[in-house]
Amino acid sequence: MTIRIHPTAEVSEKATIADGTSIWHHAQVREGVNIGSNCILGKGVYVDNDVSIGDNVKIQNYVSVYHGVTLENGVFVGPHVCFTNDMRPRAINPDGSLKAADDWVLSKTLIKRGAALGANSTIVCGITIGDWAMVGSGSVVTNDVPAYGLVYGNPARLHGFVCTCGAKLEKETQKGQNMLAKCPKCGQQIEISIHDWEKTK
Numbered sequence: 001m002t003i004r005i006h007p008t009a010e011v012s013e014k015a016t017i018a019d020g021t022s023i024w025h026h027a028q029v030r031e032g033v034n035i036g037s038n039c040i041l042g043k044g045v046y047v048d049n050d051v052s053i054g055d056n057v058k059i060q061n062y063v064s065v066y067h068g069v070t071l072e073n074g075v076f077v078g079p080h081v082c083f084t085n086d087m088r089p090r091a092i093n094p095d096g097s098l099k100a101a102d103d104w105v106l107s108k109t110l111i112k113r114g115a116a117l118g119a120n121s122t123i124v125c126g127i128t129i130g131d132w133a134m135v136g137s138g139s140v141v142t143n144d145v146p147a148y149g150l151v152y153g154n155p156a157r158l159h160g161f162v163c164t165c166g167a168k169l170e171k172e173t174q175k176g177q178n179m180l181a182k183c184p185k186c187g188q189q190i191e192i193s194i195h196d197w198e199k200t201k
Helices: none
Strands: 069-071 109-111 149-152 157-161 170-175 178-182 189-193
Touching: none
Parallel strands: 069 109
Antiparallel strands: 149 157, 170 178, 178 189
């Protein structure tokens, strides 16, 4: 296998890229970035310095992945998704002087294994999106999303839970402090915290 980098892409020599990864037209990958194996970075993707990206991650066209973001294995990022990393952004100080590059507080964001972020969603910094969660297109995510959680809207709200195959789970039986949910498509059973299940709208 090989690493494929389109001639128009700008990839720092200080970035680490594993085998099988493809970086397409006009993408930019900054210094200190770590990208795992078999990833796909679409046209116009921007990956800021020191970002960590796991294996088998797919980042669609024109996504901005800013410093402080971590994408675990198998994450899907739809086109035009935007991450943020500063809770109180300003270009200038109260006296009108330009803020320095280090004159702000970084808020980190974690997108866990298998999660999917729909097109044009905005991920506000300082949150965690759990394993296999799904974010609807155009959503503005301002709070943590539990594992398998299905969220959408502005602000995004929890509307249910999804299977690893993507189908919406159906409530079946209670198992201790968890709800045993079943996928109507593939038949998989998944345990969801009752506390999380009760948050659904």
